[in-house]
Amino acid sequence: MHLSALLLILLIALTVALIAVFVFRPQTSATTAGKIAAFLGFFAFPLLCVGMGFSAQMDNSKSTKFCLSCHIMEPYGKSLWIDDPGHIPASHFQNHRVPPDEACYTCHTNYAMFGSLKAKLGGLRHMYVYYLGTPPKPDEIKLYEPYNNRECLHCHAGARSFEEGVVHAADPAIMADIKSNKLSCVSSGCHETVHDIAKLGEQKFWKEPPDVNPSDH
């Protein structure tokens, strides 16, 4: 458990204890000190607990484990372990080009103003559909909009391997088209093999993909 989570649990325990005093001995709030303690216990601490909890939950929602906790995402999680450098998500994940603990979020957030908020609102919609709606089959899942090169260029722009890449630098027009999102990085003939879950059964894996839902739910 992280230190911040431990601190939060301690704060929650302290707040519950403080509130319990007023629930079982309400006369305690009659004095000035009691009123101040009641204000802390009933107002300040609960809001602090929820604020800290919200922040911790938001951080947790960026984790790969969180994204893969929905069963329909399992094939996408498995595709990160495919032993083929041509599979873009797998090669990024296995070579730590993206933080493995936040692999999904790193590529599927939106690196624009309010992009993180947009990604999180999208995530809330996914949860609504998953628990209260009719979730699609894994192979029916599509992006809301075509994958934007901005997300790739967030890391790759300026990198020597990208700027001096044989194909990228072959023609200045190609580079301009990539940077202006006219030519998609994941277009056919380029880095087209993204989560190819339809052929997952035919793939060789680098390691056995871990079971992210051992307890099931």
Next chain:
Amino acid sequence: MSIPRTTEGRLKVVGLILICALIVEAFSFVGHGAIAFMVFSAAAAVLVCVGVPAYLLTLVREGQESSR
């Protein structure tokens, strides 16, 4: 359930709501998946959002009653 008429009674109800909220919040940290997030946002946060204004309302009512 009748609404408590005394400040002490109201504080008891608000306190129980907040204790429930905080216990649910603590339990939401046991899990790491989407369910934990749902439990936190749909139960813990909602209960705190009910409990804290209820506490403030209790203070306002107490002030009104003592000024009469």
